[in-house]
């Protein structure tokens with residue numbers, strides 16, 4: 001059976017990926033931060049790994065625990081939005097910047113060299129949960145500035161990971177899940193988490209239709225960087 005690693009699996013989009021891949025009989029490695037989430041993920045049938053993406057010791061622990069583990073799909077999903085009131089007129093504090101950039105960007109940079117080699121033997125897929133809000137081509141309003149800038153940076157990490165690891169057979173994708181009803185997206189978001197993840201899994205699982213080094217939404221639409 002194929003195997004997936006979901007980084008940031010406790011709730012929202014990450015948890016739905018765990019549910020759907022387990023439902024199809026995959027082996028799923030899922031990361032958590034709290035003990036309650038570890039138990040819930042274990043009871044669903046996932047192999048659990050402790051990971052706070054801001055903690056370099058946890059990252060080293062993941063590298064050690066996954067050493068040599070062949071993977072078909074790895075999803076870098078953990079993320080934070082940061083301050084709701086962040087615009088070009090209201091720049092972030094040091095603490096806000098550190099939280100969002102360490103969680104969304106530095107972790108992605110540090111995870112690539114640990115995770116991408118595990119995908120090479122199966123010519124697997126490394127997917128980053130980015131956001132359309134990170135598209136520079138589409139940028140038109142500055143609300144959510146800190147989050148937008150962080151996701152633009154995540155897109156660059158994905159593109160560079162593609163440049164380095166595509167020659168080894170790893171397909172790297174940047175994905176926009178839609179505006180999804182989760183803790184981050186809120187109750188007024190227009191996409192159900194089941195529909196978002198079903199669509200994203202179709203994109204991830206169709207390498208012929210959706211080649212690496214590109215940015216797609218959950219319906220398979222190609223997005224401009």
Ligand SMILES: NC(=O)c1ccc[n+]([C@@H]2O[C@H](COP(=O)([O-])OP(=O)(O)OC[C@H]3O[C@@H](n4cnc5c(N)ncnc54)[C@H](OP(=O)(O)O)[C@@H]3O)[C@@H](O)[C@H]2O)c1
Pocket residue numbers: 007008009010011012013014032033034051052053054076077078079080081103129130131132176177178179180181182183184185186189
């Ligand atoms: N929802 C949307 O509309 C939307 C739109 C575009 C992109 N996205 C992206 O999709 C991804 C998932 O979003 P979501 O809506 O599912 O968000 P969510 O419901 O807020 O869940 C966030 C996930 O990230 C984890 N996380 C946060 N900080 C972490 C850290 N330091 N270490 C490890 N895990 C951490 C959380 O774990 P804990 O439970 O331990 O906090 C949780 O599993 C994010 O990258 C987000 O930017 C979402």
